[in-house]
Amino acid sequence: AQSVTQLDSHVSVSEGTPVLLRCNYSSSYSPSLFWYVQHPNKGLQLLLKYTSAATLVKGINGFEAEFKKSETSFHLTKPSAHMSDAAEYFCVVSSDSNYQLIWGAGTKLIIKP
Amino acid sequence: DSGVTQTPKHLITATGQRVTLRCSPRSGDLSVYWYQQSLDQGLQFLIQYYNGEERAKGNILERFSAQQFPDLHSELNLSSLELGDSALYFCASSVVADEQFFGPGTRLTVL
Numbered sequence: 001a002q003s004v005t006q007l008d009s010h011v012s013v014s015e016g017t018p019v020l021l022r023c024n025y026s027s028s029y030s031p032s033l034f035w036y037v038q039h040p041n042k043g044l045q046l047l048l049k050y051t052s053a054a055t056l057v058k059g060i061n062g063f064e065a066e067f068k069k070s071e072t073s074f075h076l077t078k079p080s081a082h083m084s085d086a087a088e089y090f091c092v093v094s095s096d097s098n099y100q101l102i103w104g105a106g107t108k109l110i111i112k113p
Numbered sequence: 114d115s116g117v118t119q120t121p122k123h124l125i126t127a128t129g130q131r132v133t134l135r136c137s138p139r140s141g142d143l144s145v146y147w148y149q150q151s152l153d154q155g156l157q158f159l160i161q162y163y164n165g166e167e168r169a170k171g172n173i174l175e176r177f178s179a180q181q182f183p184d185l186h187s188e189l190n191l192s193s194l195e196l197g198d199s200a201l202y203f204c205a206s207s208v209v210a211d212e213q214f215f216g217p218g219t220r221l222t223v224l
Contacts, residue, residue, distance in 0.1 A: 043216060045215070046214070049212060
């Protein structure tokens, strides 16, 4: 069975400093992995997606994530945080059946001025 | 704008009542998914339809039901509402098996 663990419920960084949001997964096969973002009082938006092509995936707004099979990780990074990055971020893995997505609990990213 | 629309945007009702939430998927998407997001439970998958047929069930209560119509729009029916049903309800749609596009959500408040 698949599962997703987001290692931090909250991450706080200063504007202009790097962002690291951590995600570990377990899967019995080669999964598809996603990061979604939810800004306050808004819907969910796909940030990036990994589907067994390049292990380093580039997404929107300068974010990227690296798939590391040996570590079963899919951490999200950004070199320089912007105030507009303040949001909740969800790491997601695709189920091995019925097209269901397994969601992590989310990480709230706080940007300090 | 994801192309997925949900109505209404806000809904306020009383305990014991029944409501219907509506979702129109992106053009060409055959799959529709419903999610509930509350402060204490986080994001919960409720149910998925594919081309009119139920495909997967998540943590959906028996008081809740859904359907997908021939024009592919979907409705989520919530009955015998309780205070704890107050939440954001999201609909998502997809073409491929896993990449989903989300609507803006319906905020349900049960008083």
